[in-house]
Amino acid sequence: MQRRSACQALMPMNDHDKNIVDFATERFERRLAEENGKLRVDMATGFGAMRADMERGFGAIRVDMEHALGAIRTDMERGSGAIRADMERGYGELRSEMIHRNAELLKWALRFFVVQLAAMAGLLALFR
Secondary structure: OOOOOHHHHOOOOOHHHHHHHHHHHHHHHHHHHHHHHHHHHHHHHHHHHHHHHHHHHHHHHHHHHHHHHHHHHHHHHHHHHHHHHHHHHHHHHHHHHHHHHHHHHHHHHHHHHHHHHHHHHHHHHHHO
16 A cells, blocks of 8 residues: 555545445454354363353362261261260259159148147147
8 A cells, every 4th residue: 555645644534545444344244243153262271161160169169068968967976866865864863863852742731730730639639
């Protein structure tokens, strides 16, 4: 292409200049579309590989979490079983103490009743 002077740059474009601009624009648009297409293909391929890697990683994490949660559940069951056994033992001891105490109270109440009955009988015999 020929060099233009500053004055020629201000002149309106002629048909030859318009054809050159149109040709360059079409060529640029075609090349831009080709590059965008290649970029889309590369991105789709890369994203697909990235998705596959993420799925594998998430799968491994899920498996690890299931193992860890299973171990936690097992530990919790063992702990709650031990607590239940301790509570049953404690409640059993408490029941036996309450039974023993109630038996002692009943013995004392019966003794008191017998003594009171004897005292009342003695008083009645005395006043007759």
